[in-house]
Amino acid sequence: MARRVLRIEADAVVALADRLGAEFDRAVHLILACRGRVIVSGIGKSGHIARKIAATMASTGTPAYFVHAAEAVHGDLGMITRDDVLIALSNSGENDELLTIVPLVKRQGGKLIAVTGNVASSLAREADVHLDAHVDEEACPLNLAPTASTTAALALGDALAVALLDARGFDAEDFARSHPGGALGRRLLTHVRDVMRPVADVPKVSHGASLPEALLAMTRGGMGMVVVLDEAQRLLGIFTDGDLRRAMEKLGDLRTTPVGGLATRNPRGINPDRLAVEAVEMMERHKINQLLVMDDAGNLCGALDMHDLFRAKVV
Numbered sequence: 354m355a356r357r358v359l360r361i362e363a364d365a366v367v368a369l370a371d372r373l374g375a376e377f378d379r380a381v382h383l384i385l386a387c388r389g390r391v392i393v394s395g396i397g398k399s400g401h402i403a404r405k406i407a408a409t410m411a412s413t414g415t416p417a418y419f420v421h422a423a424e425a426v427h428g429d430l431g432m433i434t435r436d437d438v439l440i441a442l443s444n445s446g447e448n449d450e451l452l453t454i455v456p457l458v459k460r461q462g463g464k465l466i467a468v469t470g471n472v473a474s475s476l477a478r479e480a481d482v483h484l485d486a487h488v489d490e491e492a493c494p495l496n497l498a499p500t501a502s503t504t505a506a507l508a509l510g511d512a513l514a515v516a517l518l519d520a521r522g523f524d525a526e527d528f529a530r531s532h533p534g535g536a537l538g539r540r541l542l543t544h545v546r547d548v549m550r551p552v553a554d555v556p557k558v559s560h561g562a563s564l565p566e567a568l569l570a571m572t573r574g575g576m577g578m579v580v581v582l583d584e585a586q587r588l589l590g591i592f593t594d595g596d597l598r599r600a601m602e603k604l605g606d607l608r609t610t611p612v613g614g615l616a617t618r619n620p621r622g623i624n625p626d627r628l629a630v631e632a633v634e635m636m637e638r639h640k641i642n643q644l645l646v647m648d649d650a651g652n653l654c655g656a657l658d659m660h661d662l663f664r665a666k667v668v
Contacts, residue, residue: 358492365488365501366508372485380466380482381516389436391417396450398499399442406510413514414523422450430454435462444502446474455479468509470502484509545632546625548665549646549655555580560589560613567592567612576658578643581616588653590616593643622647625654629667
């Protein structure tokens, strides 16, 4: 039975693609030309689908909100203006509450997009644009419970929202701005400068420092590395705990060896204006745990390690 449900609903969605045409194109252009908001409305299961469609549009660049049709006839109709576009969902196209508010919306100049499963319905006839969400059968074995019809309406709403997203040139950064509290927002809005440790907090030693001095600075810094500076206090290299292990395997006793001779020259760095997620990608690609932050002139601005990125929830 479960497989039957999924096949029926999948077939209902696939059938929508073949029916898309001029009416869908008109719906997109009607919304793009809208000077107000998109209001999505419905009753019952169609109301739940309408709420989700409104949420998807709002998060993808089309200002939209949900209005319950029953509440609209008791005062919420005042939320709809002449500059708005109303998307009304009803599988039968004969819902009393929707048919009550439609003439009022149109009388004040609002536009109507109807999404129904009946092209001959009252709602379809009243619409400026009608989108056909007809399904051959519900997935319910009684052919009664809204199942395939609601899935089709939801998919059609998603198609409309994404077509609008594409037409507006809405990109990942725009999406992140409407989702600042989520993981995607952090990944796309957090820059290296937001998570790096400032240069004053980065452990540093001169190139002539002994290994014990370098290890002490590394321990105090808590980053598993220390920056090595030349005589002019410019960046010479970086000395990490990995460099220490490799040097011990190769040279043995390092107590009298200056750290400048053990440091990795020309260490990898990243500009503070780059996204923090780019720092993650660079560190994973090169299998390193620390990354220096340098400006365009190569001056040291700070540093970060994987723990800093974990704390910022970028990883």
